Amino acid sequence: MSIIAAYSNDPGVPDSGSARAAILLLAVGSQGASRILKHLSPEEIRIIRESAAKLPTVGPEQIDEVVDDFQSYFKKGAALTGPAKEMAELLESALSREEYIAIFDPDSRDPALADLAEMGREGDVWEAIAAMDPPKLARKLLAEHPQMVAIILARVQPEMASAMIREFGSAMRNDVMRRILTLKPLQYTVQSVLEGQIRRNFVAGGGESEEGGSHAFLAEIVNRLDKDSSEEVLESLRATRPKDAEALEKLLFAFEDLPALPLKSRLTLFDAVAPDVLVLSLRGASQEIVDLVLSSLGARARRMAEAELKQDSGAQKADIDGARRQIAKEALRLAGEGKLALREQAEE
Template sequence: MELEGPQKSGAARAAILLLTLGGEGAAKLLKHFSPEEIRTLRQGASQQKPITAVELDAIVADFQDAFRAGPGLIGLDSELSKLLRSSLSSEELALVFDADEAMEGDAGLPVWYEMEQLGAQAITALLLKEHPQVIAYAVQRLKAEVAAQVVASFEGPLRNDVVRRMLSAKPPTEQMSRLIEHRFRESFVSGGNGAERKQRHATLAEIVNRMEKRQTDDLLNAIETSEPEEAKELRKLLFAFEDIPGLPRKSRLLLFDAIPTETVTQSLSGTDETMREAVLSALGARARRMVEAELSRNEAVAATAVQDARRSIAAAALRLSAEGRLDLTERGE
């Protein structure tokens, strides 16, 4: 069917097809477009005159014809996995893949999801040890945003070689795919850097951080006896208010920089001189005078308020640690 008037550009036709989907459908697709592609769509649409019903039918028919004549689909399992990883939360993914993967005899999440949790820089360092063909296979199975960062970090010759292989190489056999994925799982996941292991540590740390200091120490000592490496990794994620005196002064200054004086005052209720000085020495002169004045009144503070204040400070320390701004394993002089 011939369109009326001058031939429309690809961007204009794409914009028209998006509009036919309605607001909700178009919004879902636009999330996968880059800013440059969206600008191109807008430019294509801005140059168009009103579209007649005949023209609209012709554009939709052309799209349907092109779709029917397309190359079809390959690698359904891996492509669906990529789609799920880009659409579902970590918790939802765990539920989906725990069940599906267990049926196939594989443990845990897909190896590509595990690799994505390492970050682009770590993935790049690991892939550089592999043959370009294996790199191309792996990159194609990562989420687009992660794959883009990885490919961009390669040196020019390797980047060109990998992209060329991605475009021209035939899909590997199912047996070869399983061998490659098994190799990655052994190298990256079983080596102790897997997302599942990190998630276990994070979950356990969140529980332990809510326990009393004495209970925490007993638990860590028990773990250390049988699993010293696990205890070492877990300690990096733990912090209690009672650990503050052990931090260097620069760390304490950073920690208390944004803590309200009321919270500091409540947290110091019933503490000894060592703890008080460790905290007060991390405050500015004005804030220290205010806290000392409040403490000198010796007013009773509810036990729940004291615990809440101390947990709030411990949570702030853990948050700074997660952001990479505070090293909780560093000890004071």
């Protein structure tokens, strides 16, 4: 049973169960409240905060009635002279400033999202976010706090995250990506509240984030950006977080990096890529890369590839770029499985 329900019939204190819950939280302070908050839903936390704003001065005798069943020493607690102010201070101490802003700041609501009011149930907020158009969602996020943006980007697929990142200006893009690197695991209650806020602001209108995982996730995003954008991100990180930039660079790989692959790794990679994808990726590529790839193929496969390259396929640039991304993605996948090394020095 929730705190709100448990105190709904207690005499001698305000009739509202949520008001009594607010008194309890204010009486036990931030440390005790943090334990209680873990057992409340996001909606209950919002209701309690609203109730605290309406409370008059609360006397010690009223506090006694609320907390008597919890700890006897609370019976001597001081009066709560300003419940609204104290509740705000308590929540600000329990949450980081950025999390507090992300949850309770009313200034970033977007009425254009009202047509999505029926989307999303309690458990599918991220599925609903994933179904949205990345550029459109990115434009909505421009009005949000960068910490909220980082949390959302860290939860969607890298393909979607990179599509959204492209819509941001360089300053915001670099800020958000630095925040992704430093994201820490959220407490269950905080995560639930944030998901509720995201649901209301974006859908209706978090897994662990260890440093290594943040680097890997950010690498997946950067690997999908164009060369200029990815280099800009790296330059920003080199200036502000050189160690993170160094760790990130080790996880990056693009089609243009094929010459850096050791011979054994190239053979492994090209064996895993469909011949038509490989040939398509070579159209318009530098002669160095064309020669390198062809020299890594078997005699028969090489002859077939050379014959196809001599023909005008009329391939679109988007298709060629897609083939190159597919090869880079396959290289990263195989490297992640320990089947190839992305750099010569990485091999024994």
